Amino acid sequence: MTTEGGNLRIYNNTPYNWTLVDQHSYQVEWGTHGSFPTSIPAKSSCGTHIEWSVFWVVESDDGAHATYRVDTGSSCYFISFRGDKDTGKFNIWVDLHKQIGNIPMDPSTTTVSNVGWSHDGTVSFSLYYNDEKRLFTVSPLNPVVYTGKMEVGYYSLDIGIFEHTYCIMKQDDQTNKVNFHCSGGINGTGNVFPAYFYDQNAEKKGKEAPCNPLVARVLAAWDENVEWTRTDYNRSTDYAGIHYGIDGVCHQICNTILCSTNTEHPFSGYVNWPDSFDISRFFYAIRGNASRRDTAIQKLVDVAKNLTIIDDSKRALFPILAEIRSIARQDLESYLSGESLQANRVALIRQNIMSANNKLTKEEVEAAASKIVDLDMKLAKDKVTLDNQLMNDSIKKEQYANEVNSRLIKLNNGYSELSLNSSIKPIGDKQSLHVVNPNFIPDYREVKSRLGMK
Numbered sequence: 001m002t003t004e005g006g007n008l009r010i011y012n013n014t015p016y017n018w019t020l021v022d023q024h025s026y027q028v029e030w031g032t033h034g035s036f037p038t039s040i041p042a043k044s045s046c047g048t049h050i051e052w053s054v055f056w057v058v059e060s061d062d063g064a065h066a067t068y069r070v071d072t073g074s075s076c077y078f079i080s081f082r083g084d085k086d087t088g089k090f091n092i093w094v095d096l097h098k099q100i101g102n103i104p105m106d107p108s109t110t111t112v113s114n115v116g117w118s119h120d121g122t123v124s125f126s127l128y129y130n131d132e133k134r135l136f137t138v139s140p141l142n143p144v145v146y147t148g149k150m151e152v153g154y155y156s157l158d159i160g161i162f163e164h165t166y167c168i169m170k171q172d173d174q175t176n177k178v179n180f181h182c183s184g185g186i187n188g189t190g191n192v193f194p195a196y197f198y199d200q201n202a203e204k205k206g207k208e209a210p211c212n213p214l215v216a217r218v219l220a221a222w223d224e225n226v227e228w229t230r231t232d233y234n235r236s237t238d239y240a241g242i243h244y245g246i247d248g249v250c251h252q253i254c255n256t257i258l259c260s261t262n263t264e265h266p267f268s269g270y271v272n273w274p275d276s277f278d279i280s281r282f283f284y285a286i287r288g289n290a291s292r293r294d295t296a297i298q299k300l301v302d303v304a305k306n307l308t309i310i311d312d313s314k315r316a317l318f319p320i321l322a323e324i325r326s327i328a329r330q331d332l333e334s335y336l337s338g339e340s341l342q343a344n345r346v347a348l349i350r351q352n353i354m355s356a357n358n359k360l361t362k363e364e365v366e367a368a369a370s371k372i373v374d375l376d377m378k379l380a381k382d383k384v385t386l387d388n389q390l391m392n393d394s395i396k397k398e399q400y401a402n403e404v405n406s407r408l409i410k411l412n413n414g415y416s417e418l419s420l421n422s423s424i425k426p427i428g429d430k431q432s433l434h435v436v437n438p439n440f441i442p443d444y445r446e447v448k449s450r451l452g453m454k
Helices: 212-221 251-262 277-284 293-304 310-337 341-357 362-391 397-416 442-452
Strands: 002-013 019-024 044-054 063-071 076-086 089-095 112-116 122-130 137-138 148-156 163-171 178-180 192-195 209-211
Touching: 002 089, 076 137, 089 122, 089 192, 112 122, 112 251, 112 293, 112 362, 137 251, 148 251, 148 293, 163 212, 163 251, 178 251, 209 212, 212 251, 251 277, 277 341, 277 362, 277 397, 293 310, 310 362, 341 362, 362 397
Parallel strands: 002 122
Antiparallel strands: 002 044, 019 063, 063 076, 076 089, 089 112, 122 137, 148 163, 148 192, 148 209, 163 178
């Protein structure tokens, strides 16, 4: 017996629903791992796994078919997918009529479309309705552009000054919303949802933003394969490339995913900006402070934003995932060694000052930077020591978080003395800050193993 499996994705890019009315096979098992979808709604796509199992010597009449009724309102049309083994190869064909109800096919479209076959891969067929010309045509592959809407929120953790951030997406071709937990959750005390978006200069925008849902999912999963049907990104590997506590916290994870709100210029994407983000960005920047991080984000966005056929996207992403993981490892090793720390911190100080007050001249930015650079460098060097201890499992998570948070208080108070804007307020001795939450810190032994670090 010959067995060979693969996938067929059918794109109904027409305004009419399709209903499966017949499915049959002769001396070939068709759809062993699941029948064809019983219906394919208008403007949607469905897939099926096909497992060919030929029991006898293949003859010319061996094959299988599945027939759909296309409801055009006044009349119906039948479209058939048929498979057979021709010239020694499995193959899928689509039989079309010259007219669907009262609507003609494009004269340039053949009435028999060869879809082909890919062992362990995916082949696709799309029927498209041209509203302007009022005719049907077999459109090129990749006809479906996935779109979505993004909202953000945050809530208090009841442990001093801090808000945990998250984002929730509605992908237009799916019913359920997609929750990006950002190392925490999506509901808590004083939950603010939907919260306002902000631009890179802290200017308030709306409470909903269009996004590319494939880019959002890819950025959340980072160097892991993407599962497109997931509704909750809450695993330890859904870290958006942020090593929690070391080069970012939930704020930076969330804002990395929000690069999906501007795929042409991802670093101009919207920002989730609760009050405590003014503090976390002093250490961690807007999307994390790893030196080559933006390079990795850009690579992922460039691939993901051009994906339109979900089944093919894993294949398109796979070649760069190893590179993305390598970038993360090199960044982490470089940071922990203290290499380029001063250059990176000086650049971040300038960015922090300009984000706090974008009306300052270059000279004023440099003058302000000169007043805080010594404090920043001292605290940053302390933090590198703590980060190495965390990676080497020589400090408990609670102690690490307390030590880093205490240094963030000092850094925040240093920035508040620059009087850049009224939102940067000093934190008093009796106030507690919990930008780094010990409960969100991963097991860095597992992280090192996954990244191939010693």
